[in-house]
Structure formats: structure tokens, C-alpha cells
Amino acid sequence: MTKLRGRRPTIDDVAREAGVSRGTVSRVLNGGHWVSDGARVQVEKAIKSTGYRINPHARSLATSRTGSVGFLLTESYERFFSDPNFLQILRSSADALAGHGMTLVLIMADTLDERHRATEYLTGGHVDGALVVSSHRDSQEFLAELLAARLPVISAGIPLGFEEQVGYVTADDEGGARAIIEHLGAHGRTRIVHLAGPQDTSGGTGRLQAFRTVLGAAYSDELVAYGDYSRDSGANAMREILAREVPFDAVFAANDLMAAGAMDVLAKAGLKVPEDVAVVGFDDSPVAQQTTPQLTTMRQPFDRVSEEMIRLLVDEINGRPAGRVVIPTELVERGTV
């Protein structure tokens, strides 16, 4: 035991206590390669007895790595945190990062003020990289500034306007949409309408795009109504379609929440699901199991999305060029065909 006079123990204290050099302690701290068993044991003992904690700033200064990455909250927090998809991405990203010995810190970036501060913070060297989840188009300059500062950034969903410059991970929106339409076709449903999602997100555009493509000549603007992924907007879109009096036997909603809203409206209109109208959602979020009947939907594997995002981000932090990953979706058949 050496005297520390109230200061926090340093690596030198540990080295002295263990009877080895600073370098050896450092080696133990960083994976323990090239260290004899005896030395390692001594060092570990000394770490415990001194209560040593690594000083992250000294380490960061030496390595020019911080070991943390920012998670940008670029949307109304209320919306963000009430969306189970986001929450799942958030949690599994934190898990995946922990697996790399890194930490996730949430960065507020909703208002203009906050974005300024966030930019300062992120480009100032506080984090090794950043994760962006909202892909709304209005975050343009913000993203641009981060890129200009050469901060590694990975996006969940295709970052519209930055497809070329930012690595991303996305579920296969087009493939999933196509599969839904084929599935409906296999059940004899051919007059399908689409409740589209917001067109400034890649999910919204991708699913609509696939809808148009697969329908081909049968496509008409009449078959589409737009919403913003919320339940209410799904209900409104459904009402709009009903008011148009186009004949249809199936509804493909851009996400589960909108599908649920549509089902509310269908029920009120006296239409039976799935007898009169089939309904299919997207995401497989919790709400899909709360509708009656339970919703058939296309699952987005968000845990895999997070894992891949972290993999890409770590790659990019390590100087390997960012990739683009598309993850297949999976049909979950329940009661709405």
C-alpha cells in the first residue's frame, strides 16, 4: 500500500504495487497479451487493492479514441421514445456497442439550438462516431456538418440525400413490400390499396415504390393514401380510400400502427377483416398482436439492424470504408391474411 494523499490511483501506483512496470500494467489493461501469467495476476491484484480506475481522458489523449459513440435524437423526443422500433434499435445498439467495450451516449438534436450544441460536441472529438436513426430530410445540413468534420456516421434506414456518403443499414423495404403483395395475391387478393408512409423516409418511399412496380399497369394514384406512420394517420388514410369508393379487397399499410388505425375504420364501416378485406402491416411491432384479429405483418429484424450498424460504425472508425447493408424481412402470418 502506497500513500496517495487523496488523489485517484494512477497506473504508476498500480505498477509500483504490483512490482512491474507501467507498460506491463497497460498491457494487462488492454487485453493482456504478451504478459506472463504471474505478472497478470499481480497486476490484477494490485488493481483491486488500489481501487484503480482507468482515466479515460489520458487514454483518449494517447489513443485519440474516446470509446463512446453518439446516438442522435433528431426527432421530437416524445415521438421517438414512444416508437417501439426506435427503442429497440436504441437498446440493441447499446448492447452491441458494449460488446465492443464502447458506450452509447444519447445526444439531443431536436431543436435548432440543440443541433448546434450537438454539432459542437460531436465534431469536437467527444465521440468516435455517431448513429442516426431518423432519416427525415430536414436533417440535411446537420448531417452535412458531421460529414464535413469527417465523423464516422452510420444511418438506420437509407439517409435520403446522403446515400452515397453515409453508410447505412436498412431492412429490405422493397423486397418486403413485394413479398406482401405476392402473399396477398396467393390468397386471391388482387385489388390492393396502399396506405403509404411519410415520403421523406426511405421506408415510406421504398414500400410505395415496390407497390407501384409490382402493380405495374394496374397501378393508379387512386390506390394510395398517405400517412405519417401514426395510428391516426392510418385511420385517416383509410377513410380517404373508402371515400373514393375504389373497389378493394386488401390493404397494405406502411407500418403496423397505420394498419391498426385502418382496421379501426374498417370495423366502423362494417367491413370484416379478413373476410371482406385483408390487412397487412409492416414492422411486427407490439401493436400487431393487440389488434383483433392479430395482424399479419412483415417483420423488420431490428436487433440485426443494430448489430450491423455497430459493425459498420466500428469498421469506419477503424478506417475501413463504410458499407451498406440490406437485411431481409420476414413475413409473420397472423389473422388478417
Added chain:
Amino acid sequence: MTKLRGRRPTIDDVAREAGVSRGTVSRVLNGGHWVSDGARVQVEKAIKSTGYRINPHARSLATSRTGSVGFLLTESYERFFSDPNFLQILRSSADALAGHGMTLVLIMADTLDERHRATEYLTGGHVDGALVVSSHRDSQEFLAELLAARLPVISAGIPLGFEEQVGYVTADDEGGARAIIEHLGAHGRTRIVHLAGPQDTSGGTGRLQAFRTVLGAAYSDELVAYGDYSRDSGANAMREILAREVPFDAVFAANDLMAAGAMDVLAKAGLKVPEDVAVVGFDDSPVAQQTTPQLTTMRQPFDRVSEEMIRLLVDEINGRPAGRVVIPTELVERGTV
């Protein structure tokens, strides 16, 4: 212009460019005292031309300050971020901190896993201090660990179980509750029931406590039903009271959301507000203006709470012992008496 060969410019590059010494640049960076105008101008010019950004880790290493404080999210994020009170505290804390040149970082601390990571992060020297908002009792060990590591912590609301060890800022729950009851009395309402908030938060206990004290001998357990601050819980509590068939002419709800829930129930029961029953809430949150009639309530000045929290936290970071601040509430008279 000096060559940097791709590395980030350092303070030495700036000094060379400006024709002054490193120390002078540092002084400009830290407030600019003891620097001649000429030197300052040169330095500022050099900072621009080199694109210099301070390296936070070098600075932290030298000062053993990080310039950032953690904001602990110790509740279900969904609940947290849908509560306008929390959001306001969050935003105004960030503002107040920015005024001190510091940054707020959000730290996830809901699940057990997250709390472990959070503890590591916070006590590892990544932040200068932390803000805790939820005061639910189950965060006990968590708080204890932070204190054990001598991390400066300030709580919003009285941290039950840690009143002695943690500085805090709270609105005057007891005074506010007392004022509400007096206000009702002044309007001739004397048979008051209380829809109490969660009893593991200081707001919940404080307001109930005041209710008991003021009523004195008139108090009876029959006059109280409990909720958890949510609108639904307010409705349930109201139903409970109605079922008991105790006579009452006024409802004092622990917060506005519960008051709104109670008003829903009263309306369905055919009771008119305020003619048959007066209703008073607490907080003055947005919902208070959305009820019909608009809700009379006791405003909690959350912006002042945040300001004071930051002041206390900065004090404590600077080695001055943490204080305790109680902020008066303010009656907002609207249409429910």
C-alpha cells in the same frame, strides 16, 4: 499557413501562426484575461485560419474537468419523454448548462444492465456530475454507488432516502398543497378529497402530507385514493372515491393529468365542474389548458428548478457543499375554481 500533414491543428500550430506563445493562446481560449488586444486579435485570426478546435481530452487531462454532466434517465423512457414536466426540466437544464459552457449528455439507466454501464461511465470520470430526476425509491443502490464514488449529484425533487446526502431542488409541494386547500376553502369548498400521487416520490408524499395536516381532525383515509400521475390512474382514483359515496364538493389531484382523468369521470357521472365539484390540479402542464373548463392548478416553475439545479451542481463540482432549494409554487386560476 503551416503544414499539418492531415493531422488536426493543435494549440502550438495556432501559436506559431499567430506569432505568440502557447500560453497566450491558452489564455485567449480560457476567457482572454491578461492578453493584449493585439495578441488576442492575432490568436483569433489564427484559430480561424487553421480551423483549430480545442482537444477536449487534453484539456480534461490537464484540468481534470470534463465540461459535461450526465442526465440520468432512470425511468421507462416512454413515460419519461411523454411527460411534459420532465421534458421541460431536460431542456432548460441543457440551456442553463450551456450558459456555463458545459454540455448535457443523456445517460440511459432504466434496465439493470444499463445502470451498470451508467455507473461505470459516470464514476469513471466521463462527467463532472449528474442530474437525477426520477426519485422513485428503487434507484437506491444506484444513487448510493454514485455517491460512494464522490460524484456530485443533484436531484430534482427530494431524493427519498437520500435527503441528507444529496443536494436537491424541489417545488414547494407542501406549501402549494396548503395554498390549494385554502383557496378551495375561500370558495366555500370544505369537503375536499385528494387523488394522491405515487408514494415513492416526494411530490406524491409531500402533497398528501400537507392535505392531512391542513385537514387535521377532519382528515380520514376515505378522502384519499391513489394513482401514479397518469390520466387513467386519476380516472380510476376518482371512480374509487365515487364508489365510496363520501360526500365531497372539491377534488385536489396530485397533478394535472390525474385531475383531467378525474374530470372525465365526473362528467360521465353527471357532475358539473365547478358547479357541483371544484377540481384543482398541480404542475400547470399543457393538459391544464385542454380540459373544459380549463383547469385551475398550482404551477411548478420548472425553468427555475432547472436553473437552481445547475447552480447547485456547479457549486458542488467546484467543491462548495451542495445546497437544498425549495421553490415556491404559484396558483393559476382558471375555470375549475
Added chain:
DNA sequence: CGCGCGGCTGAGAGCGCTCCTAGTCCATAC
């Protein structure tokens, strides 16, 4: 016996900043 080599260790330099101290310079006072 000398040499090379794998396995391990320790010393020194350096990361980019702030803090401190000695020192310069100039104006004013005596």
C-alpha cells in the same frame, strides 16, 4: 559454443492541453 528466436519486460517519448514561474517591457515616480 554461439546464435537466433519466441516470450516477455521496462524505459522513454509523446498525445495536446493548462498551470506556474521567471522574465521582459514600458510607463511612471523619485
Added chain:
DNA sequence: GTATGGACTAGGAGCGCTCTCAGCCGCGCG
């Protein structure tokens, strides 16, 4: 002329790490 002191500056030391590299040791091989 020197002394005094206020306004500033230069540069060394140090914050606590990591990284590189030379060096040591013991062993097997030619």
C-alpha cells in the same frame, strides 16, 4: 539615473495514459 510596479509573455513541467523499441532471458539448433 535607478527603482517600482503593472501588464503581459515564454516556455517548462505535468496531467495519466499508450506505443515503440531495445533489451533480457532461456531454449533449441547448427
